[in-house]
Amino acid sequence: MYPASLAKLMDELSRLPGIGPKSAQRIALFMVKRGPGDAQRLAEALLAAATNTKRCRECFSLSEDELCSVCANPSRDRTVICVVEEPRDVLAFERGLSFRGLYHVLGGAISPMDGVGPEQLHLTELLNRLRDSSVNEVILATSSTIEGEATATYIAKLVAPAGVGVSRLATGVPVGGDLDYVDEVTLSRALDGRYRL
Known part of the structure; x- marks a missing residue:
């Protein structure tokens, strides 16, 4: 029904998270309508992001340098580490402008089913950071899903022997939700009302 190159574009777009066949079709047709200049800029931006983006060697968030902007910032509070599942969770906290410590990105959550x-x-890298620094608190900011809760419980037990205080985000973050979808005010209140484990 569509030319092969357009059908291939729709197929590739539909593989992206949150993009179904109808959305892929709309995006592909929009890009074709806009012309090769817009398509070229999009292609270059995608290639540059895929080529230049890497993980921060300290916290495993996204960066174009060895250290991300948070880890490289000397004014951040280095006594507190907020443990999150994914880089998008760091962005959620940074949008709120209420957390001034460091982060540690796990790269997911414990999920035996997956x-x-x-x-x-x-x-292991988190434990190494705790041994080699003056951290006195770890905030567990994993999602309120079953996997996120299991991960937080596991980390709390893992970190306990290091003698570092462990806290968990307070209520306000919806159960079963991802941090990426929480508004800044709710996230800020949850951070302020966190509790010790």
Whole structure:
């Protein structure tokens, strides 16, 4: 029904999260209508992002440098580390402008059903950071899903022998929700009302 190149574009777009066949069709037709100049800019931006973006060697968030902007910032509070599942969770906190500490991105949550165990997460690196620094609090900011709660409980037990205080985000973050969808005010209140484990 569509030319092969357009059908291929729709197929590739539909593989993106949150983009179904209808959305892929609309985006592809929009790009074709806009012409090769817009398509070229989009292609260059995609290639540049895929080529230049890497993980921060300290916290595993996204960066174009060895250290992300948070880890490289000397004014951040280095006594507190907020542990999150994904880089998008760091962005959620940074939008709120209420957290001034550091982050540690796990790269997911413990989910046996999906084949993700503790060994697939950046937990060894977290323990190394706690040994090699003056951190006195770890805030567990995993999602309020079953996997996020299990991950938080596991980390709390793992970190306890290090003698570092462990806290969890307070209520205000909806149960079963991802941090990426929480508004800044709710996230700020949850951070302020976190509780000790």
